[in-house]
Amino acid sequence: MEIAKSSKKKTQWKRASLPYFYLLPAFLVMGVITFYPLIYQLIISFTNFESKDLLLGLKSPDLQFIGFKNYVDIFTAALPVENFNFFRVLEFNFWWALSNVMLHVPAGVLIATLLNTEGLWLKRIYRAIYILPVVVPPLVVATVWTNIFDERYGAMNQLLTSIGTYFGNTAPVYIRWFEDVKPPIPGFLPGAPLTLAYYAMMVANFWLGWPFMSVVATGALQSIPRDLYEAASIDGATGTQQFWGITVPLLRPAMIPAAVYGFTLSFNLFNFVFFMTGGGPARSTELLVTFAYNLVRNLRWYGVAAAFAVIIFVVALIVFLITNRITRATQNYQEA
Amino acid sequence: MNSAKVETKKNPIVRFLTMNTSGQTSGRSLPLWRQILLQIICIAILLSVMFPIMYIVTLSFSPKTTRPSTLELIPKEISFVAYKQVLDRPTGNPVTFIELLRNSVFLSVGVGLAALVIAVTAAYAFSRLKFKLREILMILVFIPLLMPAVGLSTPLYLLLNQIQIKQCAGNQIAIQPFTSCGGEAKGKLVFNLRDSLLGVGIAMTATALPFAVWNLKGYLDTIPKELEEAAAIDGADTNQTFWQIVIPLAAPQLAVTFFLGFIGHWQEFVTTWLFLSQPKDYTLAMTLYNMTGQYANSVPWNRFAAMAVIVALPVAIVYIGLQKQIVGGLTTGGVKG
Secondary structure, three states: OOOHHHHHHHHHHHHHHHHHHHHHHHHHHHHHHHHHHHHHHHHHHHHHOOOHOOHHHHHHHOOOOOOOHHHHHHHOOOOOOOOOOOOOOOHHHHHHHHHHHHHHHHHHHHHHHHHHOOOOOHHHHHHHHHHHHHOOOHHHHHHHHHHOOOOOHHHHHHHHHHHEEEEEOOOOOOOOOOOOOOOOOOOOOOOOOOOHHHHHHHHHHHHHHHHHHHHHHHHHHHOHHHHHHHHHHHOOOOOHHHHHHHHHHHHHHHHHHHHHHHHHHHOOOOOHHHHHHOOOOOOOOOOOHHHHHHHHHOOOOOOHHHHHHHHHHHHHHOOOOOOOOHHOOOOOOOOO | OOOHHHHHHOOOOHHHOOOOOOOOOOOOOOOOHHHHHHHHHHHHHHHHHHHHHHHHHHHOOOOOOOOOOOOOOOOOOOOOHHHHHHHHHOOOOOOOHHHHHHHHHHHHHHHHHHHHHHHHHHHHHHHHOOOOOOHHHHHHHHHHHOOOOOHHHHHHHHHHHHOOEEEOOOOEEEEEEOOOOOOOOOOOEEEHHHOOOOHHHHHHHHHHHHHHHHHHHHHHHHHHHHHHHHHHHHHOHHHHHHHHHHHHHHHHHHHHHHHHHHHHHHHHOHHHHHHHOOOHHHHHHHHHHHOOOOOOOOOOOOHHHHHHHHHOOOHHHHHHOHHHHHHHHHHOOOOOO
């Protein structure tokens, strides 16, 4: 009797603890290389941690706790860094991610629809080639486009020159894409002037971004029943009406997660921005991540960098909570 | 209806290439003026897509080391000089192309695999098992996803920097922080985990692991539970269900998660550039950066172009092969649709 009871208890305990055994490997590893660094980062964000403290870490005798000074310095632009204003960088970062998605998604949908036109010649060839930007790593895309926007030898200025020659303008075009600090459209984004470098980056990232959206849209277009369009055209709906009345609403379930994915990807697009402009000129294209990299790699203010990382974390958390409401990423199978 | 079902199972690149191409079957044909108009638009898009690709490919086939002063988008001659030079001697440092390739492969494959193996059981627990702390632990795992790699770099640098192997006087080996040379003796540094590919791999796993859990959980959520329920009725316990039913069902997504890790870390730059100091540990991505960075003026441009093509190729091949799974996994599987 006693034995049966205890063994029943044992199996119950076993069942209750089983999930934790499944979690054990991941949490052991993350405890050391993820959670410990996160907490460490939080601690040193309240200190004046610098290169000289790297050897001894928190045991360093020079290390002082300075309260919220790092945070205050970041928010009030009191850091001795040229052209740094946190809120301008933040605003630019949001605008950068948003403006990219706002261009990529409609372009992707339109081009997918275009290629879906019945009776269009050479569809296969177009589809095969339009996919190419998706498969090139952003690192390579950025290095190649930096080269294209080069002032003297870049293909973009050469292209503009050839177009100019065609219209009778023989003077070679020398646009200083990455150096010019004067915004071409003043006041376009209040508080964060958009330099030519931003537009150059938009062009390059547009090239990189829309084909992915187009692939997602193509998959979704395929699942729309043909009968819907036939019924609509019998009822006398024009092509444009069909597009807005059938295509767009039925694409939405597929395009919203894709847009959210695109937004978060652009928001932290370190490789691309770092390799194209490095945040310049005059930090006008700096993202939060590229500035964080600068703080660690070039300025070596580890305390400030830690505070900055904590701030990025909070910003990302807010972005996550908003986008999560849209896609409900953490919902599990039972709740669905 | 049946054919549509079959079609959705195909690789989307195949689907993308073959779908709806037969205008004839529907009986409707495009008026010629619209056909021409759409063709013009398609060709314009085609040119814009091909423009940077042709530019870099042309440059890579050029025997000249300088960039052309006028636009060249079609190679005048096919010369493999640049490729040969890059393969022979990729940088100014005494490091061979094979070593760079090996480092890149070691890091991207190693991190992809490590993250996958560690993540898979946790993903299963989060997707299928019920337990008290589920919500809290899940948030804990996903929290690091919000931190960019550079945000964790300083503590990881310090942590990994503590583990060093030193050769003391008298040929003793000390493994810090567990043993030391004794007294004030410093000893000769033999191995520093921070300044090694292994250490960088560990640091990169810190951000790769939460992503793998997230990606796998999203996929497991989409697998119908009926099979597992049937197995449970037949008397299988959780472990048996996991190994014999869930793992085989999830095999395609396991592969995709691995390849996503591979693609992401193939071009990893932040951690490698911050941690590694010895040219023998450099990766292809770091080499490409070196070519465009501060030494840009001295670098022959045809070699830079050839290197860009070489760095892009592995990722491009993997991506084309796994198109469907990657696009699907990122949009519908990863985030619950």
